[in-house]
Each structure stands twice: as C-alpha cells, then as structure tokens.
Amino acid sequence: MAFGALSTALLFFGTASLASAALTKHVTCPDGKNTASNAACCVLFPILEDIQENLFDGGECGEEVHESLRLTFHDAIGFSPTKGGGGADGSIITFDKIETAFHANGGIDEIVEKQKSFVEKYNISAGDFIQFAGAVGVSNCPGAPQLDFLLGRPPAKAASPDFLVPEPFDSVTTILARFRDAGFSPEEVVALLASHSVAASDHVDSSIPGTPFDSTPGIFDTQVFIEVQLRGTLFPGNGSNPGEVESPLLGELRLQSDHDLARDSRTACTWQSFANNQSKMQREFKAAMLKLSLVGQKKAHMIDCSEVIPKPQSLKTRAHLPAGKKMTDIEQACAKAPFPSLTAESGPATAVPPVPPS
Numbered sequence: 001m002a003f004g005a006l007s008t009a010l011l012f013f014g015t016a017s018l019a020s021a022a023l024t025k026h027v028t029c030p031d032g033k034n035t036a037s038n039a040a041c042c043v044l045f046p047i048l049e050d051i052q053e054n055l056f057d058g059g060e061c062g063e064e065v066h067e068s069l070r071l072t073f074h075d076a077i078g079f080s081p082t083k084g085g086g087g088a089d090g091s092i093i094t095f096d097k098i099e100t101a102f103h104a105n106g107g108i109d110e111i112v113e114k115q116k117s118f119v120e121k122y123n124i125s126a127g128d129f130i131q132f133a134g135a136v137g138v139s140n141c142p143g144a145p146q147l148d149f150l151l152g153r154p155p156a157k158a159a160s161p162d163f164l165v166p167e168p169f170d171s172v173t174t175i176l177a178r179f180r181d182a183g184f185s186p187e188e189v190v191a192l193l194a195s196h197s198v199a200a201s202d203h204v205d206s207s208i209p210g211t212p213f214d215s216t217p218g219i220f221d222t223q224v225f226i227e228v229q230l231r232g233t234l235f236p237g238n239g240s241n242p243g244e245v246e247s248p249l250l251g252e253l254r255l256q257s258d259h260d261l262a263r264d265s266r267t268a269c270t271w272q273s274f275a276n277n278q279s280k281m282q283r284e285f286k287a288a289m290l291k292l293s294l295v296g297q298k299k300a301h302m303i304d305c306s307e308v309i310p311k312p313q314s315l316k317t318r319a320h321l322p323a324g325k326k327m328t329d330i331e332q333a334c335a336k337a338p339f340p341s342l343t344a345e346s347g348p349a350t351a352v353p354p355v356p357p358s
C-alpha cells in the first residue's frame with residue numbers, strides 16, 4: 001500500500017476449523033481439474049490462471065503486484081462512518097472517472113484500466129476482483145503470507161468521497177485519525193505498511209519511476225522496517241518532492257509518512273518489532289489485510305475462498321543492514337527496547353536498481 005499520490009495468520013485456524021475442514025466435502029469444479037470446498041469458489045480458478053499470466057507477467061512480484069496491492073488499499077480505505085464510502089466495494093473501478101481524479105489516487109488509473117478489462121470478462125464484482133488480484137499478486141512475492149480471500153462483495157453503489165485516502169505528506173496524527181475512523185489501530189496501520197516491502201513509487205518523484213522503498217522490492221521481507229529506520233542521507237532523484245524525505249541508499253525512495261511512523265512514539269515500537277521478525281510481520285499483515293478487504297462488507301454473507309490463493313515461496317534471506325551501513329546509522333525511536341542488532345552485508349555500499357516497468 002503506498003499512501004496517496006504514489007506509486008500498498010489469523011489465529012482462527014485453530015483445531016476446530018481444521019477438523020471441520022477435514023469433514024468438508026470437496027467438489028470438483030466444472031473445469032474438471034480443480035476442487036473447492038465451496039462450489040462458488042470455482043469461478044476463481046480461470047481468473048487466477050488468467051491474471052497470473054496476463055496481469056502479473058507469468059507470476060512475478062513486479063510492478064503490477066505493487067499497483068494491485070495499492071489498489072486494494074485505495075479502494076478499501078474509501079469508507080468512513082460519518083463521511084460515507086462503501087469501503088472494499090470496487091467503487092474505484094466502477095466509479096473510476098470520479099475516484100481516479102482524487103489527488104491521493106494519482107497514477108492509479110493505469111492499474112484500474114488493466115483490472116477493469118478482467119472485471120468485464122468474468123462474472124465477478126469489481127470489489128471482489130480488486131481484493132482477489134491483491135491476494136494473488138502478493139502470493140508471487142517470496143516471504144509473503146498466504147492472504148485470505150472472501151468472495152461476495154456486491155456491486156458498489158456510489159463513488160467514495162474524496163479525502164479519505166491518506167497522503168504521504170500527512171502527519172502521523174492525521175494518518176492515525178483517518179485509519180481509526182475506518183476501524184484500524186496504530187498497530188494495524190504499521191502492519192499494513194509491510195506492503196511497502198514490495199512497493200515502488202512512480203509518482204512521488206516522477207523523474208525516477210519505479211523507485212523502490214527498500215533494497216529488496218521483489219521480496220516480502222522485513223528490510224523496509226530496517227531501512228526506513230536508518231538515517232536519511234540523500235534523495236534518489238534530484239531533490240525533495242512533497243511526501244518524500246531523504247533515504248539512506250542510492251536508488252531508494254523514502255516516504256515522509258513511513259519515516260514519521262517509524263519515529264513516532266505511538267508507532268515506533270510496533271515498527272521496530274517487525275524489523276527482525278518475519279513471522280510476526282507475516283501474521284499481522286495477513287490479519288490486517290483480511291480486515292482491510294472486508295471494510296464496509298458483511299463477512300457473514302461471504303464465502304471463504306482462501307484455498308484458491310497460491311502459497312507463496314518461503315524466504316531464505318536474513319534480516320540485515322545494507323552493505324556500508326552500521327548499527328550507529330539506526331535512528332533508535334522505540335523507548336522500550338533497543339533496535340535488534342543486525343550485521344551488514346559485505347561489499348560496496350548498496351545501491352538499489354529501479355523496478356523495471358512492464
């Protein structure tokens with residue numbers, strides 16, 4: 001999830017649900033090759049195959065994954081108990097003329113256009129498609145959790161009002177208030193930002209499209225939580241843009257909002273807790289993404305089709321400082337515990353190549 005004009009295990013799987021899953025009869029889908037515990041999930045298999053090939057370039061964790069993840073967030077956060085908006089209802093596609101014109105949705109028209117063609121091709125609502133594509137896209141990123149997907153969002157009734165999507169130049173107070181209004185705690189905000197592990201920005205500095213937020217943009221690891229805590233020293237392009245602050249590495253872009261959340265007393269300890277804890281990051285991101293995918297929706301009316309989401313590859317790398325950095329480059333912000341001690345990769349100072357457009 002990238003904020004604004006940029007560019008984005010649930011514990012209930014206890015023994016009880018495992019036992020009932022074992023008793024559930026799987027149906028064979030009309031395609032004759034896939035099975036599902038609920039026949040309604042069968043519609044998803046041809047869509048899965050199609051988007052892996054034709055949206056995600058053969059199952060990559062690349063630009064369309066970042067953009068699709070960003071779209072899950074920009075659609076879902078369009079919800080407020082007082083201001084309106086239907087949440088994760090697909091309104092950003094259905095009412096795209098209105099919503100893609102919002103400043104915070106800058107550049108999102110490209111992925112909206114791409115996804116729209118799939119929504120038109122299949123019997124699936126725009127709201128379902130956006131969340132499905134997000135969950136499938138994330139499954140292409142090694143180290144990611146297998147996200148949940150629930151099917152059954154009805155068509156959007158209206159466009160979301162403007163000014164509900166946070167911007168990277170918003171203050172922490174503004175960002176946390178916006179999320180609280182939509183039902184999210186500060187801890188969940190930080191967990192959702194694990195998405196920046198696989199993100200890149202095209203629009204904060206448009207002279208350098210595809211600039212990643214961490215040194216491992218195709219991998220769902222904890223590096224973003226480490227690298228954002230390093231002292232900023234440079235701009236990857238030729239200066240400061242709104243919502244951008246200095247980053248620690250050549251070729252890396254740092255959002256002001258990430259920088260501030262990593263250093264604010266309300267969020268710094270949660271931020272730090274992910275820096276060397278892949279499983280905690282995975283678990284809390286998965287839970288927060290499920291919640292995000294259900295904003296404005298009635299969970300009880302939906303069908304759990306999580307089994308259709310592919311299982312991501314597990315991760316083999318370890319949390320580290322980028323080459324050329326030392327622990328003294330970490331700007332300690334959590335008052336309760338020291339930042340985890342990490343060693344730097346060897347070699348010349350890390351420079352991050354841009355994410356190629358596809």
Ligand SMILES: *[C@@H]1O[C@H](CO)[C@@H](O)[C@H](O)[C@H]1NC(C)=O
Pocket residue numbers: 123
């Ligand atoms: C489309 O999906 C709905 C359920 O979401 C189903 O009731 C309907 O029969 C489907 N239509 C077609 C043409 O498959």
Ligand SMILES: *[C@@H]1O[C@H](CO)[C@@H](O)[C@H](O)[C@H]1NC(C)=O
Pocket residue numbers: 207208237238
């Ligand atoms: C910024 O950098 C780009 C190349 O990265 C260059 O084309 C552009 O002219 C620069 N803009 C300014 C205002 O210096």
Ligand SMILES: *[C@@H]1O[C@H](CO)[C@@H](O)[C@H](O)[C@H]1NC(C)=O
Pocket residue numbers: 276277280
């Ligand atoms: C990771 O976080 C969990 C809490 O979710 C904690 O129990 C565990 O000790 C942490 N692991 C490390 C290595 O810090």
